[in-house]
Amino acid sequence: xxxxxxxxxxxxxxxxxxxxxxxxxxxxxxxxxxxxxxxxxxxxxxxxxxxxxxxxxxxxxxxxxxxxxxxxxxxxxxxxxxxxxxxxxxxxxxxxxxxxxxxxxxxxxxxxxxxxxxxxxxxxxxxxxxxxxxxxxxxxxxxxxxxxxxxxxxxxxxxxxxxxxxxxxxxxxxxxxxxxxxxxxxxxxxxxxxxxxxxxxxxxxxxxxxxxxxxxxxxxxxxx
Numbered sequence: 001x002x003x004x005x006x007x008x009x010x011x012x013x014x015x016x017x018x019x020x021x022x023x024x025x026x027x028x029x030x031x032x033x034x035x036x037x038x039x040x041x042x043x044x045x046x047x048x049x050x051x052x053x054x055x056x057x058x059x060x061x062x063x064x065x066x067x068x069x070x071x072x073x074x075x076x077x078x079x080x081x082x083x084x085x086x087x088x089x090x091x092x093x094x095x096x097x098x099x100x101x102x103x104x105x106x107x108x109x110x111x112x113x114x115x116x117x118x119x120x121x122x123x124x125x126x127x128x129x130x131x132x133x134x135x136x137x138x139x140x141x142x143x144x145x146x147x148x149x150x151x152x153x154x155x156x157x158x159x160x161x162x163x164x165x166x167x168x169x170x171x172x173x174x175x176x177x178x179x180x181x182x183x184x185x186x187x188x189x190x191x192x193x194x195x196x197x198x199x200x201x202x203x204x205x206x207x208x209x210x211x212x213x214x215x216x217x218x219x220x221x222x223x224x
Contacts, residue, residue, distance in 0.1 A: 023156065079093045
């Protein structure tokens with residue numbers, strides 16, 4: 001049995017360390033969701049429902065934060081992340097990006113969230129939800145981390161080893177699904193076998209305890 005080791009690193013660098021050490025595993029579980037304790041702390045700047053600094057960094061040692069994006073990035077750059085990471089339609093993304101640029105300087109999450117209220121289009125979702133998601137993903141390079149990590153997973157899995165990955169929105173799930181589909185599509189040359197034809201989602205009992213699990217999807221594969 002191996003002793004427990006805690007590695008302070010992102011997914012990509014953690015996997016690289018294991019490759020460099022020659023370590024392989026029978027089971028890998030990767031949770032791509034953000035940390036609820038961080039989301040709930042106003043001073044971390046993730047929520048438009050609480051007044052806090054425009055931060056959103058998972059790793060507070062890094063330079064890029066939300067304040068730099070909303071106050072320094074160009075309208076075109078902001079529009080791009082709203083389309084790519086917030087999945088907003090081009091016209092609406094441009095409208096929000098222009099509002100952000102013209103409303104500078106922004107000083108807090110609550111200020112930005114309140115300003116975006118007037119762009120609501122009905123429904124239960126707050127108008128700032130996708131904008132804050134897009135900024136958070138850009139700050140932490142969340143999708144880039146997944147894209148860089150996925151091709152390395154078979155190097156740290158033993159034959160017969162399993163990898164399970166939990167995603168929390170469609171952009172993450174699409175990356176995982178496409179990677180599994182590609183890696184299992186080479187017939188006898190395939191490196192993995194997909195174990196979940198459809199993603200596993202939370203049942204009602206779990207959702208009652210943890211409502212944030214409503215968007216979680218788990219996909220699993222076996223290394224051949």
